[in-house]
Amino acid sequence: MxxxxxxxxxxxxxxxxxxxxxxxxxIAQPPLSQQIRQLENELGFELFHRTKRKVELTEAGKVFLVEVQRIFRQLEQAIFLGKQVSRGEIGQLVIGFVSSAAYNILPDILQNSRNSIPNVSLELHELTxxxxxxWLNLGRIDVGFVRPPVDQKKYESKIVFQESLIIAVPENHPLANQDKISLKSLINxxxxxxxRFLAPGLYDLIISFCQQVGFSPKLAQEAIQMQTIVSLVAAQIGVAIVPESLQNLQRRGVVYKYFVEETPKVSIAMIWRKNDVSVVLERFLEIF
Structure with a gap:
């Protein structure tokens, strides 16, 4: 059949x-009649009552028609979905992002994705x-938003966001009332x-920034997530140099100040595996 x-x-x-x-x-009428007869022979039951004056569906033919029409609707749906998948309009994308991206670029990523590829499901993972x-090496995520630099031999990358550095200090800190803070005033x-291993590019940039005015930061505490760093500042454990957009994380007991000095720019890069771009990922990359 x-x-x-x-x-x-x-x-x-x-x-x-x-x-x-x-x-x-x-087609001509005789071949049609012949094809219908062959179908009936293969099915083992008649589909039509034929007379010289009219053609009618048999009871079996009526039931068969309902099911065949359902098959064609399913086929049309399958073709439609297949075309959507082939164009990258439907599917799933697994995305990693550094925690600070939630305060700058991530909302725009989600909004632009909903507008451009609304039928693509995004699975998000907050990762260093x-x-x-x-996770990229293991194939557990398709694309990441990281702090560069990254290995250009293994990954494709694109800078998608840049910002300055600011200082987070406890609200009762002697410098908290100043409009801007000089980096030199933080020597002690x-x-x-x-x-450093979590994001060596950002770490080295902060250290280099301090060394430009003659000191290396005295470490009071290490923390993995930016939110934890800010919480430790609120607890008066120390001060922290952080990306500018982190001031969108409002935390009681912390104030953010700009530097008197011009700060280096810190970046967020979008990265993905070389020579491993699905149609869905290709559509996602077009957004940027």
Whole structure:
């Protein structure tokens, strides 16, 4: 049984006239009659009552018609979904992001994705840069938003956001009432930092920034997440140099201040595996 046999049957069932059905199908009437007879022989039951004056569906033919029409609707849906998948309009994308991205670029990512690829499901994972690189290697995420630099031999990357550095200090700190804070005034302060291996690019940039005015930060405490760093500042454990957008994280007991000095720019890069781009990921990358 071929699909065309079912199409012939549905057309004849709609027309109940061999001549009109043959005309719609762009074939001659005798071949149509022959194909319907072959279908009935294969099925083992009659589909039509035929007389010289009219053609009628049998009871079995009526039931068969309902099911065949359902099959064609399912086929049309399958074709439609297949085309959507082939164009990257439907599917799933697994995304990693550093915690600070939630305060700058992540909301725009989600909004733009909903507008451009609304039928693509996004699965989000908050991960450090170091964790994202491991997950990319394992195929557990499709794309990441990390603190560069990254290995250009293994990954494709694109800078998607840049910002300055600011200082987070306890609200009762002597410097908290100043409009801007000089980096030199922090020489004797204790700093809260994240371990270097988590995001060496950002870590080295902060250290280099301090060394430009003649000191290396004195470590009071390490913390993995930016939210934890800010919480430790609120607890008066120390001060922290953080990306500018982190001031969107309002925490009682903490104030954010800009530096007198011009700060280096810190970036967020979008990265993905080289030579491993699905159609869905390709559509996602087009957004940026």
């Amino acid at each position: 071929e699909l065309r046999h079912l199409r012939y049957f549905v057309t004849l069932a709609e027309e109940l006239h061999f001549g009109r059905a043959a005309q719609r199908l762009h 840069t170091d964790e994202q690189l491991r 302060e204790s700093f809260i930092l994240f371990p």
